[in-house]
Amino acid sequence: MADYVLVLDEGTTSTRAMLFASDGVFVASAQKELTQHYPREGWVEHDAGEIWEKTLACALEVIPKAGGAACISGIGITNQRETVVAWDKATGEPLTRAIVWQDRRTEPFCIELRAEGHEKDVQKRTGLLLDPYFSGTKMRWMLDNVPEVKAAAEKGTLALGTVDSWLTYKLTGGAHVTDASNASRTLLLELAGAQFDQGLCDLLGVPRSALPEVIDMSGELATSDAALFGSPIPITGMVGDQQAATIGQACLSPGETKATYGTGAFVLTNQGEVIPQSHNRLLGTVLSQIGGKRTYAIEGSVFVAGSLVQWLRDSLGIVDVASQTEELARSIPDSGGVIIVPALAGLGAPHWRAEARGVICGLSFASGKPQLARAALEAMAHQTSDLAKAFSADGTPWGTLRIDGGMAANTWMAQDLANVLNIPVERPDFVETTALGAAMLAAAGSGLYPDLAGAAEAMRGNLKRFEPDMSDDVRSDRLERWRKALAAA
Numbered sequence: 001m002a003d004y005v006l007v008l009d010e011g012t013t014s015t016r017a018m019l020f021a022s023d024g025v026f027v028a029s030a031q032k033e034l035t036q037h038y039p040r041e042g043w044v045e046h047d048a049g050e051i052w053e054k055t056l057a058c059a060l061e062v063i064p065k066a067g068g069a070a071c072i073s074g075i076g077i078t079n080q081r082e083t084v085v086a087w088d089k090a091t092g093e094p095l096t097r098a099i100v101w102q103d104r105r106t107e108p109f110c111i112e113l114r115a116e117g118h119e120k121d122v123q124k125r126t127g128l129l130l131d132p133y134f135s136g137t138k139m140r141w142m143l144d145n146v147p148e149v150k151a152a153a154e155k156g157t158l159a160l161g162t163v164d165s166w167l168t169y170k171l172t173g174g175a176h177v178t179d180a181s182n183a184s185r186t187l188l189l190e191l192a193g194a195q196f197d198q199g200l201c202d203l204l205g206v207p208r209s210a211l212p213e214v215i216d217m218s219g220e221l222a223t224s225d226a227a228l229f230g231s232p233i234p235i236t237g238m239v240g241d242q243q244a245a246t247i248g249q250a251c252l253s254p255g256e257t258k259a260t261y262g263t264g265a266f267v268l269t270n271q272g273e274v275i276p277q278s279h280n281r282l283l284g285t286v287l288s289q290i291g292g293k294r295t296y297a298i299e300g301s302v303f304v305a306g307s308l309v310q311w312l313r314d315s316l317g318i319v320d321v322a323s324q325t326e327e328l329a330r331s332i333p334d335s336g337g338v339i340i341v342p343a344l345a346g347l348g349a350p351h352w353r354a355e356a357r358g359v360i361c362g363l364s365f366a367s368g369k370p371q372l373a374r375a376a377l378e379a380m381a382h383q384t385s386d387l388a389k390a391f392s393a394d395g396t397p398w399g400t401l402r403i404d405g406g407m408a409a410n411t412w413m414a415q416d417l418a419n420v421l422n423i424p425v426e427r428p429d430f431v432e433t434t435a436l437g438a439a440m441l442a443a444a445g446s447g448l449y450p451d452l453a454g455a456a457e458a459m460r461g462n463l464k465r466f467e468p469d470m471s472d473d474v475r476s477d478r479l480e481r482w483r484k485a486l487a488a489a
């Protein structure tokens, strides 16, 4: 019986195939690292051919564990968002390396567009800011700078898309589609628009004819080529990674919020069917589209989270492994006045100060490894607290916060988040919420459940809850010292 779901989780550093049973139990996975290319400062590229080959190899490794393709009811694709792939529809081959979401090369174009006064209108229509992070300016860069891309555009064979599109194209042998959540990260889709917007395409100089069709994220979306896996498997879920994690945390009602602490931190609050308009430099984004009906989210992204712990490990040698920060933090009653502002790559939401740099303040002779480790973990609650204020000011206060991501394994940090935010924090036992969200969409889309709510109900695992336990004085003292340090960043 076809009651397994296959998730293809294409992340920034690796690609995975994961097999889930219909009740959400994780069965098997295969994973391969992806090569990161850094041709110049601020540039980050991936080889789209490698992404496809490694995704296919991972899928081929786990499908037999389900008993073969016929035992899989649907494929769910989830992916690093904003990364752009250009390929030739005539050959099915990439025309150049993919430009990764982290890549900053289009900053001059963004500055130009901002100087021309476009940001306000673009933000209103797309929910996004004119920042190199988003896909549209990356597409334009390829057209301007890669002769093969330009030539394909002239011949009419150019295909542009995010990684969900690229994988679907390869899986199906030619479908050119994207799900609405990925499409909403391009600067080319109006939050209310069904398809890419001609005016926005003209503004950014991207040919609409090269873009995919925008489709639902759950349902009978496409079908894999029979030759790949022995028999065709329907593709029944497609979703950007942060939206997947939000769904995987079952944040399906307005106001429900998740925060993923990985390399960076991404917070999304469900807005229901209301199109978000942030007045506090948060982003508006599509959360889901099923049966043509959309829900939205407000999103705040913090650039540095787990990567601060990595820096303590690799550059300062304060810990050998990331998890040691927990015992160091627990070994002292407080950070001894040490505050770290982790602006190592500028500050993201809600500050958006690209030029800001990191600060460590409050050092004394008593400051050592435990104080620095604790201050690094405390910085996560401080950054999240700034986001909480911005979300509240936008009319979406958080009742509880559901956390996930590699860093959420740190139980001391989870409790500190509850303490500083002064709300309960919940952590699922199964922290792979991105893959689980894609599995829920694929399970609902293939008919294993009547709808997404049913899939989420059945597939969601157990939670651990952290209740706030900090006096108001301690909390306000910490946040006051954070505000002062932030001003110095």
Ligand code: ADP
Pocket (backbone or CB within 6 Å): 011, 013, 261, 262, 263, 264, 305, 306, 307, 308, 309, 310, 322, 323, 324, 325, 326, 405, 406, 407, 408, 409, 410
């Ligand atoms: P990504 O998906 O962005 O690659 P992950 O979700 O795998 O990241 O999280 C990895 C990050 O979490 C690393 O930056 C690592 O430093 C941090 N991390 C992992 N475990 C812990 C821990 N127990 N305490 C603190 N940080 C941790």
